[in-house]
Amino acid sequence: MNNTPTHASSPTCATTERDENTTTWVEFSSQSLQHNVRVVRRLGKDCRILAMVKANGYGHGANWATRVLAPFVDGFGVARLAEAQCLRAQLPEARIVLMGSRLGEAQYRWCADNGVETVVHDEHVATQLAAMSLPRPLSVWLKLNVGMNRLGMSPEAFCRSHPRLAAAPGIGHIVHMSHFSDADDPDPSETRKQVARMRQCSGQFGEVPLSMANSAGIIAHPDSHGSWLRPGIMLYGDDPTNTLSGDLALKPVxxxxxxxxxxxxxxxxxxxxxxxxxxxxxxxxxxxxxxxxxxxxxxxxxxxxxxxxxxxxxxxxxxxxxxxxxxxxxxxxxxxxxxxxxxxxxxxxxxxxxxxxxxxxxxxxxxxxxxxxxxxx
Ligand SMILES: Cc1ncc(COP(=O)(O)O)c(C=O)c1O
The missing domain is CATH 2.40.37.10 (Lyase, Ornithine Decarboxylase; Chain A, domain 1)
Structure with missing residues (x-):
């Protein structure tokens, strides 16, 4: 255990080593984090893993989490441009995907220039990006709304946007994605419908890499695995379906x-x-x-x-x-x-x-x- 705390951005915080007088603290276990990512790997053997480290690695410290996870995963998911910028500074080569943000042209240029992939959940943005001349190709994750009604395009907008982006010189590769609303529900029927909607839409464009599964999808819906898994909470030790046991049981980080x-x-x-x-x-x-x-x-x-x-x-x-x-x-x-x-x-x-x-x-x-x-x- 490293006994020197790493928080201490506030001048009132002591930076002394932990001893019997340290009142309140959090401990993070890299062994447990590694165990949990191995569980993801076992559940989705042939898939690539985009480890979700948004919100400061779900509060665990994004720098630390990415350092521990880097040898085991294929990329990292964040939710804010500032998070992508910090991560890029730390990991010059890593694949980074920026989820669910609303960016301006300058920010898209920054993403392209720095090899940060962005989620495109809006047809207007898809059209804007397809028309932009970018410093380097921008890779995009095109998002379909399969039922959550939070972000993502309608099937029609999705099917118009894909060919526009695929033909645009400024766009690199394309991944198709969606996000489940009910994957942790013991009743699998809604998630099955959402998987079918995604496959139906994506299948019209041949073999495009597909990403649907969050933690609950990874655990409870193997048919949703596709090319890329996007585990978040299970990496940090919570099983949203409460079903994993034995060697697959997750450990709190x-x-x-x-x-x-x-x-x-x-x-x-x-x-x-x-x-x-x-x-x-x-x-x-x-x-x-x-x-x-x-x-x-x-x-x-x-x-x-x-x-x-x-x-x-x-x-x-x-x-x-x-x-x-x-x-x-x-x-x-x-x-x-x-x-x-x-x-x-x-x-x-x-x-x-x-x-x-x-x-x-x-x-x-x-x-x-x-x-x-x-x-x-
Ligand atoms: C788009 C997207 N994918 C994946 C995840 C990971 O979800 P979970 O932490 O439930 O695995 C999230 C988390 O909110 C998300 O917003």
Whole structure:
């Protein structure tokens, strides 16, 4: 483990090595990230992998994630031009695809000049790009709307745009893509329809490389694999279908930790925290933990949300505040001030914490704040 944290963009953040006084931190496991990408490789043996590292590698650190993943994947997916620019500076040769952005001419020129591929989800943009004279050929991922109704062209616009782009001298290669709305639904019928729509449209243009599958598609819909897989959350250890097991079970990459900073006994009838949301009906032992919503732990976490202390689960008790939260340790043994507390990660899946809080692991991962020290191992 590298004990020097890498966050520290804020002057108030300590850059000291981690010791028993470090209150709140996240650990990232490169072994788990490598394990998870091998799972993707096993599920989609003959496919290329575009690892999604948008939103700072789903909160794991895009620089670190791309460094660990580079030997195992064929390219990286981002969602903002700034992300593509950072990644290009770090990886001069990597294949980079910019998803879902709205760019101006200057930005398209930058993409062409720097070998960054862009998703084209709008017919006007396809026409504009086909007419542009670009410094180097721009490779594009032409997107069909198969049912999500968020981005992507109608079948008619898609079928008009493909030949225009294919004939344009400024355009490099073309990939056909779509994005599923329901791939994690145990009922496969909607995704099957969406696969069929994509294949029907793309098939009119011969053997064009095809990309449909996000994590849930990779796991639950082998028929959607096509040429390029686009795994995101499964790389970081969450299985949106909850079906992988054994050697294919995914491993959490991020573990969010803190420490107990105080312990007190309260009597029946006493409350805890702001508004005394939690009211004890019997005597309770309460630990105060040095993490709060200022670190990215959700303020709306309800009483009962699990935390992990020395391998034992304990329920959140009382409203989460900015720097602290409180947990009922009455049923735990051998717990003292200074002990580590896992908020989510190894031993406590982020998806489970997310379920209590009405959210998903994606949001928890991307909300850990800058003041939290990051240790990559
Ligand atoms: C276009 C596109 N492809 C792939 C992904 C990866 O999805 P997941 O993280 O569910 O694997 C995303 C994520 O939102 C996306 O927007």
């Amino acid at each position: 991020m573990t969010f930790k803190s420490r107990i900073v105080a312990i007190r006994d309260i009597a029946a009838g006493e409350g805890i925290g702001y508004s005394r949301r939690y009211r004890a009906t019997q005597p309770r032992r309460i630990a105060t933990v040095g993490a709060g919503y200022g670190d990215g732990y959700p303020r709306h976490a309800p009483d009962g949300t699990p935390l992990l202390i020395k391998g034992q689960r304990a329920p959140l008790a009382g409203r989460v505040s900015m720097d602290l939260l409180t947990v009922d340790i009455s049923d735990l043994v051998d717990v003292s001030v200074g002990d580590e507390v896992t908020l989510w990660g190894e031993g406590l899946p982020a998806a489970e914490v997310g379920q209590h809080c009405g959210t998903i692991s994606y949001e928890l991962f991307t909300r850990v704040t800058e003041r939290v020290a990051r240790y990559h191992r």
